Amino acid sequence: MKYGLLLGLVLLCACSDSKTFVNFDHQLWQQDKMACQGIRSKLAVDFENIRRELLGYSQQDIIDVLGKPDIQLLSERTQKFYVYFIETGSQCKGDTGNSKAKTVSVRFNAMGLASEIIYAQGKPL
Numbered sequence: 824m825k826y827g828l829l830l831g832l833v834l835l836c837a838c839s840d841s842k843t844f845v846n847f848d849h850q851l852w853q854q855d856k857m858a859c860q861g862i863r864s865k866l867a868v869d870f871e872n873i874r875r876e877l878l879g880y881s882q883q884d885i886i887d888v889l890g891k892p893d894i895q896l897l898s899e900r901t902q903k904f905y906v907y908f909i910e911t912g913s914q915c916k917g918d919t920g921n922s923k924a925k926t927v928s929v930r931f932n933a934m935g936l937a938s939e940i941i942y943a944q945g946k947p948l
Contacts, residue, residue, distance in 0.1 A: 843888075844873045844876070844888075846869055846872060846873075847866070847869045847870060847872070847873050847888075848866065848869070849887075849888050849889065849890075851866060852866055852870070852889060852890065853889065853890030856890075856893070857893050857908050857914050857915055857919070858893075858907075858908035858909050858910055858911055858912075858914075858915075858924065859911055859914070859915035861910075861911055863907070863908065863909045863910070864909055864910045864911070864925075867909055870909070870927070874927075874940050875940075877929070877937055877940055878937050878938065878939075878940065879936055879937060880936065880937045881935055881936060881937075882903070882905070882931055882935050882937075884937075885905060885929055885937055886905075889905070889907055889929075892905035892906055892907055892929075893906055893907050893908050893914070893919070893926075894906035894919065894926075894946055896946070896947070900933075901933050902930060902931060902932060902933065903930075903931045903935075904928050904929065904930050904931070904947060905928070905929040905931070906926050906927075906928045906929075906946060906947065907926060907927050907928075907929075908922070908924050908925070908926050909924075909925050909926060909927055909942075910924045910925045911924060912924025919946075920946065921945075922945055922946070923944050923945045924944070924945065925942060925943070925944060926942070926943050926944070926945060926946065926947070927940060927941070927942055927943075928940070928941050928942075928943060928947045
């Protein structure tokens with residue numbers, strides 16, 4: 824019984840997957856909704872350092888790291904995009920659809936996994 828409990832604890836610890844990064848303050852990123860406080864632009868270099876590591880993450884994992892997206896888009900091929908503004912712009916005055924502020928878009932495949940993370944000016948097409 825004692826060994827079974829120990830084995831279970833070891834397996835639980837080995838299987839837990841922390842979605843935090845040492846050099847990226849995800850809490851600050853999440854606090855800066857629509858990038859209107861200018862915090863995300865200061866975290867841009869740190870974000871770039873983890874960007875490729877986010878590939879393969881599920882939609883919920885991305886939300887755990889980056890927070891709820893500023894914009895969600897659906898393509899005709901059942902692909903979903905999460906868009907996050909990374910600089911201030913007209914979205915801070917309620918003009919989200921026409922903002923030309925820099926964004927980062929996470930594209931999810933049909934399996935719901937992040938397959939591409941790209942930068943754009945404004946909302947991706």
